[in-house]
Amino acid sequence: MPMRRRWPVSDWIDPDDAPMLTADFFARAEIRENGRLIRPANGTLTRPGRPPVGDAPKQQVSLRLDREVVAWFRAQGAGWQTRMNEALRQKAGL
DSSP states (O other): OOOOOOOOOOOOOOOOSSOOOOOHHHHSSSEEEEEEEEEEEESSSSSSSSOOSSSSSOOOOOOOOOHHHHHHHHTTOOHHHEEEEEEHHHHHHH
């Protein structure tokens, strides 16, 4: 049985790939001491996940529509859900 070839693993990191450590970098950095937050980061981090919803969030609903209606909107291409929403808003007078 042939042996599987393993690629060499290296812990070496090229120092030229590291970002420049400027005074601005340290001024905006988060400071921790023994795991305790001393000063939060200033403008460098973003929160993971979706952004917060605005003042008028949309509501998800389950709706049964005729196949022909859905097929017609889908045939219009990308953004068909938005166009369907606009058609409903227009018909409702909103």
